[in-house]
Amino acid sequence: MQNSDIIKIENLTKRFHMGEGDFTALRNINLAFGKGEFTGLVGPSGSGKTTLLNIIGSLDNPTEGKAIVLGNSVSELTHKQSAVLRNFHIGFIFQTYNLLSVYTVFDNVEFALLLQKHTVTERQKMVMEALDWVGLADKAKSKPAQLSGGECQRVSIARAMVKRPEIVLADEPSANLDAANSHHIIQTMKKLNRELNTTFIFATHDEKVMLYLDRIIHLKDGMVEKDELVPESKTKSHVSL
Amino acid sequence: MIKFLFKGILNDKSRSLLPAIVVGLGVALTVLLHGWITGALGDSIEMNASFNSGHVKVMSRAYARDDAQMPNDLALLGADPLVSKLKNDYPDLDWVRRIRFSGLIDFPDEKGETRAQGPVIGWAIDLFSPGSTEIVRFKLQGAILNGKLPSKPGEALITSDFASKFKVKPGDSFTLFGTTMDGGMAFRNFIVAGTVRFGSSVVDRGAVIADITDIRKALGMEDAAGEIPGYFKDGGYNDTKATALMNDFNKKYQADKDEYAPEMIRLRDQGGMAEYLDIANAMGAIMVFVFVMAMSIVLWNAGLLGGLRRYSEFGIRLALGEEKKHIYRTLLYEGLLIGTIGSVVGTLVGLSASYYLQVVGLDMGDMMQRSTLMMPTLVRTRITPAAFYIGFIPGVFSMVLGNALAGIAIYKRNTAQLFKELEV
Numbered sequence: 001m002q003n004s005d006i007i008k009i010e011n012l013t014k015r016f017h018m019g020e021g022d023f024t025a026l027r028n029i030n031l032a033f034g035k036g037e038f039t040g041l042v043g044p045s046g047s048g049k050t051t052l053l054n055i056i057g058s059l060d061n062p063t064e065g066k067a068i069v070l071g072n073s074v075s076e077l078t079h080k081q082s083a084v085l086r087n088f089h090i091g092f093i094f095q096t097y098n099l100l101s102v103y104t105v106f107d108n109v110e111f112a113l114l115l116q117k118h119t120v121t122e123r124q125k126m127v128m129e130a131l132d133w134v135g136l137a138d139k140a141k142s143k144p145a146q147l148s149g150g151e152c153q154r155v156s157i158a159r160a161m162v163k164r165p166e167i168v169l170a171d172e173p174s175a176n177l178d179a180a181n182s183h184h185i186i187q188t189m190k191k192l193n194r195e196l197n198t199t200f201i202f203a204t205h206d207e208k209v210m211l212y213l214d215r216i217i218h219l220k221d222g223m224v225e226k227d228e229l230v231p232e233s234k235t236k237s238h239v240s241l
Numbered sequence: 242m243i244k245f246l247f248k249g250i251l252n253d254k255s256r257s258l259l260p261a262i263v264v265g266l267g268v269a270l271t272v273l274l275h276g277w278i279t280g281a282l283g284d285s286i287e288m289n290a291s292f293n294s295g296h297v298k299v300m301s302r303a304y305a306r307d308d309a310q311m312p313n314d315l316a317l318l319g320a321d322p323l324v325s326k327l328k329n330d331y332p333d334l335d336w337v338r339r340i341r342f343s344g345l346i347d348f349p350d351e352k353g354e355t356r357a358q359g360p361v362i363g364w365a366i367d368l369f370s371p372g373s374t375e376i377v378r379f380k381l382q383g384a385i386l387n388g389k390l391p392s393k394p395g396e397a398l399i400t401s402d403f404a405s406k407f408k409v410k411p412g413d414s415f416t417l418f419g420t421t422m423d424g425g426m427a428f429r430n431f432i433v434a435g436t437v438r439f440g441s442s443v444v445d446r447g448a449v450i451a452d453i454t455d456i457r458k459a460l461g462m463e464d465a466a467g468e469i470p471g472y473f474k475d476g477g478y479n480d481t482k483a484t485a486l487m488n489d490f491n492k493k494y495q496a497d498k499d500e501y502a503p504e505m506i507r508l509r510d511q512g513g514m515a516e517y518l519d520i521a522n523a524m525g526a527i528m529v530f531v532f533v534m535a536m537s538i539v540l541w542n543a544g545l546l547g548g549l550r551r552y553s554e555f556g557i558r559l560a561l562g563e564e565k566k567h568i569y570r571t572l573l574y575e576g577l578l579i580g581t582i583g584s585v586v587g588t589l590v591g592l593s594a595s596y597y598l599q600v601v602g603l604d605m606g607d608m609m610q611r612s613t614l615m616m617p618t619l620v621r622t623r624i625t626p627a628a629f630y631i632g633f634i635p636g637v638f639s640m641v642l643g644n645a646l647a648g649i650a651i652y653k654r655n656t657a658q659l660f661k662e663l664e665v
């Protein structure tokens with residue numbers, strides 16, 4: 001597994017300054033994520049899930065230790081380099097979708113490609129393909145306000161996937177969705193994980209999501225409590241796809 | 242990317258509409274106000290130049306000291322050869338002879354006895370020589386209300402207020418009483434060829450326009466002229482050229498200590514004109530300055546509000562891997578786009594309004610009843626080339642500046658907080 005690790009977390013500690021004294025959100029974390037993993041960070045509220053995703057996503061820096069993402073040590077990247085890393089290699093999926101409301105579904109998905117300076121025809125092709133993956137090709141011209149929550153989240157999956165990143169970070173992607181929609185979007189992501197060999201890392205406490213994970217990392221009080229691989233037979237992945 | 246921004250501007254009215262309206266209004270007002278002031282000042286300066294000051298003016302030194310009194314006893318003698326010399330030395334200007342005078346006008350009844358009498362100021366100008374530029378300069382054709390231009394000696398024009406006050410019509414005769422060059426009493430009979438209205442109450446109150454040959458005879462001023470104004474043939478007054486000209490001319494007479502030696506002064510040197518010119522020149526800069534300041538502050542605030550509203554948008558874009566610098570730059574582009582749209586519309590509106598007021602004019606006669614300045618009562622805006630950019634450039638600039646100031650907030654944004662901020 002060593003060589004195919006695309007994310008390595010080494011002795012990582014994250015402290016936040018709080019009024020007087022510090023608050024330690026992550027303590028001495030050591031983790032590695034391989035290509036094509038479908039992994040969840042699971043744990044009670046405040047256990048540090050989002051904080052860890054933040055650091056992997058190069059949005060924040062570790063206080064101690066290292067986070068090495070695709071060979072880049074996050075704390076050593078400039079603002080520009082970490083922007084490039086996110087733009088080309090990391091997709092984000094948020095609990096609240098965070099689509100740009102004044103733009104169409106197509107425009108929202110296209111945005112990352114604009115930053116990457118693809119040509120119009122390339123963009124057209126890639127965006128429609130991504131919308132196809134999530135089954136929303138017919139909604140390309142709609143505005144987010146005209147979509148259901150589940151559809152919005154699928155648009156944001158398309159937005160994360162359109163650039164075919166190595167890594168997708170999803171923070172509570174199902175928290176605002178009902179059961180049917182939750183299953184639907186997780187299945188969509190699982191399918192893309194299979195087909196494109198994209199590494200997915202979730203932060204979640206949703207049991208429905210956990211059903212599909214093939215690795216579950218339990219966090220508690222900023223520490224890794226348990227890191228378990230879920231046997232293939234136990235995951236829902238093959239069942240419902 | 243520009244297209245992306247453009248879509249955002251079009252779809253998000255609150256991002257574009259208010260700033261565009263602010264810019265458009267500001268630009269339109271600037272263009273109109275600029276046209277208005279240029280028109281009012283310009284017409285006023287031009288009218289003064291035409292009637293009184295010339296672009297430059299040659300008089301005897303003694304006359305020049307007191308020229309508002311029109312002291313014709315101090316007039317230049319040998320004016321005709323002097324004009325020839327001026328024409329020869331300075332062919333870029335049109336040199337004309339004039340006598341300005343004051344006197345008494347007397348309208349007789351059928352029996353030849355005084356029916357009405359009043360004080361009058363007069364312009365003796367060249368009405369009859371072929372190629373005389375004075376008729377055009379005084380806009381006489383357009384000023385005629387009744388009758389026609391004088392066509393032979395002994396005919397004169399009187400202003401309309403005068404004509405209506407004394408119930409005079411073309412064809413009537415009158416006697417002009419004045420003072421000869423050497424202090425004697427002068428009078429001469431004229432026939433009213435026409436009545437005129439120049440649109441400046443100072444002149445229209447009571448003036449006579451007659452040919453200089455007639456007045457020379459009447460006032461015993463053969464070969465003399467009170468004033469020799471010169472006009473740049475290629476257009477308006479030019480301070481630099483006028484100054485050079487004046488210095489050159491006056492140098493020739495430096496050695497001559499005679500009170501009656503000719504002296505040249507500029508338009509700027511005459512009653513109140515310096516202020517006019519300075520205001521006219523500085524106005525563009527002043528207006529642009531005020532405009533940019535006011536607009537930028539408004540737009541800065543609009544930008545700050547927009548920035549608050551678009552907080553999560555910028556957050557998402559940062560998360561998706563857009564650099565802060567890039568977001569900031571797109572804000573500037575947005576400012577450029579909105580500023581350009583607002584400024585184009587504003588300039589068009591301002592130009593239309595200016596054009597309307599240029600054609601129709603606004604009668605300020607009631608407000609200028611008592612005015613002693615020579616200023617047309619019908620104020621017209623004037624569209625100069627500056628009107629096309631005086632609002633436009635500051636409009637775009639202030640919009641971009643507003644966004645540039647507001648956008649600084651982007652650099653203060655901490656990416657580590659993005660997930661948290663975007664979760665709510």
Ligand SMILES: Nc1ncnc2c1ncn2[C@@H]1O[C@H](COP(=O)(O)OP(=O)(O)OP(=O)(O)O)[C@@H](O)[C@H]1O
Nearest residue numbers: 016017018023025044045046047048049050051052
């Ligand atoms: N910027 C910050 N400043 C101070 N404390 C912070 C900051 N960010 C996170 N924390 C703290 O770190 C701890 C971990 O937060 P984190 O958001 O990672 O939890 P989480 O596991 O994602 O929780 P949840 O399930 O509620 O989203 C929390 O106690 C939180 O209050």
Ligand SMILES: [Mg+2]
Nearest residue numbers: 049050171203
């Ligand atoms: Mg969280």
